[in-house]
Amino acid sequence: MSKQRASIFDEPIDLDVSSFSAKKSVDTKAPSRAQVKAVTQALAA
Amino acid sequence: MPTIVFASPKGGVGKSTAAVLLATELAGFGAAVTMIDADPNKPLSLWARRPGKPNNLTVVADVTEDSIIDIIEAAALKTPFVIVDLEGTASMMVGYAMSRADLVIIPVQGSHLDAAEAAKAIKLVRAQERVFKRTIRYTILFTRTSAAIRTRTLQSIEAEFYQNKIPMLEAQLNERDAYRALFAFGGTLSGLDSAQVSNIPAAIMNARIFSNEVVKMLKTDMPVALAKEMA
Numbered sequence: 001m002s003k004q005r006a007s008i009f010d011e012p013i014d015l016d017v018s019s020f021s022a023k024k025s026v027d028t029k030a031p032s033r034a035q036v037k038a039v040t041q042a043l044a045a
Numbered sequence: 046m047p048t049i050v051f052a053s054p055k056g057g058v059g060k061s062t063a064a065v066l067l068a069t070e071l072a073g074f075g076a077a078v079t080m081i082d083a084d085p086n087k088p089l090s091l092w093a094r095r096p097g098k099p100n101n102l103t104v105v106a107d108v109t110e111d112s113i114i115d116i117i118e119a120a121a122l123k124t125p126f127v128i129v130d131l132e133g134t135a136s137m138m139v140g141y142a143m144s145r146a147d148l149v150i151i152p153v154q155g156s157h158l159d160a161a162e163a164a165k166a167i168k169l170v171r172a173q174e175r176v177f178k179r180t181i182r183y184t185i186l187f188t189r190t191s192a193a194i195r196t197r198t199l200q201s202i203e204a205e206f207y208q209n210k211i212p213m214l215e216a217q218l219n220e221r222d223a224y225r226a227l228f229a230f231g232g233t234l235s236g237l238d239s240a241q242v243s244n245i246p247a248a249i250m251n252a253r254i255f256s257n258e259v260v261k262m263l264k265t266d267m268p269v270a271l272a273k274e275m276a
Contacts, residue, residue: 013257017076019264020125023046026118031144031177033114040140043172 047263048117048127050146055162056133058152059188061088062224063255064130069233070256071126072099079120081129083108083138088228089130097232110138117145139166143173148263149183152218155190155199160206167211184262186255187217192247216255223248 031039049067051060061084068078082089082104093104103124108116113129120127129142143149149170153163163185170183185206190199206213218224223234226242234249 013253015070015074015253015256015260017071017074017125017260020046020076022077022123022125023121026122027145029179031173031179033141035177036140036144036173037137039172039176040137040169043169 046121046125047147048121048129048145049259049263050129050131050142050149051152052131052139052143052149052166053151053153053159053163054134054139054165055159058133058154058159058162059186059218059224060084060133060152061092061130062227063150063152063186063188063218064128065089065092065227066218066224066234066252067256067259068102068126068128069099070252071260072102073233073235075101076126077101077124078103078126078128079124080104081108081113081116081120081127082106083113083142084130084132086132092228092231095231097230097236099233108138110136110141113138113141114145117142121145140169140173143170143181144177146181148259149181150186150214150259151183152186152188153202154188155196155202157198157202160202182212182262184212184214186214189220190217192219192221192251214255214258216251216258218255219247219251221248221251 051064053060064080068080072078080089080102087106089104090106105116105120117127117129131139131142151163151166153159170181174181203213222243223237223245226237230237234245234252237245239245
């Protein structure tokens with residue numbers, strides 16, 4: 001595995017963030033608070 | 046659109062530092078960002094009170110277990126990027142935030158203790174994936190690493206994660222004076238004074254490489270591990 005290292009000799013990188021936008025609506029398929037709580041508690045038990 | 050959650054049950058691993066670096070990089074390239082400060086120590090809020098915070102970056106504090114899901118969902122409707130910095134403990138708030146995440150980043154220092162704590166966060170992600178039958182992308186971020194030396198401990202931890210198919214960012218956040226200085230002086234890396242802080246260009250490059258990898262990851266719908274294998 002090669003690891004990227006920060007180097008002041010590297011070429012500057014521009015971040016392209018133009019394709020990201022705010023969500024249009026809330027994800028209705030996301031689990032409910034109660035469902036998340038049950039999973040988290042079960043894992044902690 | 047992405048909600049990025051920084052999570053680790055262990056404190057002091059660099060969650061807030063990584064969150065601020067990513068947020069300021071994104072904001073620096075024009076993206077509106079909401080940071081949600083869910084750490085009771087309020088590191089992001091303290092940073093934001095100092096001068097130099099980008100105008101297109103908002104920090105939301107006063108987050109509770111009862112409110113965090115609503116706050117994340119409301120922020121995601123307002124800004125393209127939502128970054129959540131969680132407390133360094135295992136709590137219900139962590140589970141709630143993960144349930145709304147497009148990407149969970151788990152910072153780990155190069156120690157076996159940190160790696161064991163990271164495994165707890167991974168188990169919570171996987172439990173949610175299994176029960177809710179939805180993919181939550183996650184990845185390890187090594188923090189406070191040496192820019193010059195890759196220690197044997199770090200190598201062994203990397204090998205263990207790799208064998209267990211745990212996704213890891215190629216980029217690592219090195220131990221840098223400039224990252225500590227951000228919280229002392231506020232603002233962004235490029236706003237730091239080179240007379241007071243050493244080696245700012247290397248810190249900027251390091252943060253840029255990390256942010257670029259995260260942005261690239263967010264642009265693909267593939268699971269993180271698969272994306273890395275194909276790279």
